Amino acid sequence: DQQVKQNSPSLSVQEGRISILNCDYTNSMFDYFLWYKKYPAEGPTFLISISSIKDKNEDGRFTVFLNKSAKHLSLHIVPSQPGDSAVYFCAAASQGAQKLVFGQGTRLTINP
């Protein structure tokens, strides 16, 4: 049972444009949603999170949008930079359980 899904295994975006990564979930009990970035041979790095009581959270070039009715969230990166090329994981957690449930990841490639 895949509770968190990232249906796009890869995404290619031109430098300077907006990158939009999508994530869907099935468990309505999730309280927090997080995005991680992972380079090869490194552990995931936390980017940004959003709690279920909000619909938007912004941090610099990164904005996460949450649509609870659709059980969908997205990460917007603008403008996209070559250093943003990495695998991005969506994750979710419940306040009580605290463990993270991850999506399959989306490989983002920023083209010059």
Place this chain on the structure above:
Amino acid sequence: SAVISQKPSRDICQRGTSLTIQCQVDSQVTMMFWYRQQPGQSLTLIATANQGSEATYESGFVIDKFPISRPNLTFSTLTVSNMSPEDSSIYLCSVDGWGNPNYGYTFGSGTRLTVV
């Protein structure tokens, strides 16, 4: 956020042997988590380790195969026992963000295990 030192970074092991992975955190943390990322797959939680108590294992993972120690609030080990090629994965430890997922969990750099 906490800084995690995970060792070894990679290893190639013979089937039937065991490997112990260590995670050292630069601050005291309540919960430590062990994840596995199989090739091309997502990160899957193996178990949650609290200091002074038995680890809590997720469905599909058992203590005999993945024994965990948590002797204090800054250190934990995960052992992959009686290894087979199917255990070839990246293993990662993680610590909670002050008990609130909204702060983001910190991950170690991972151990890339290849079983031959």
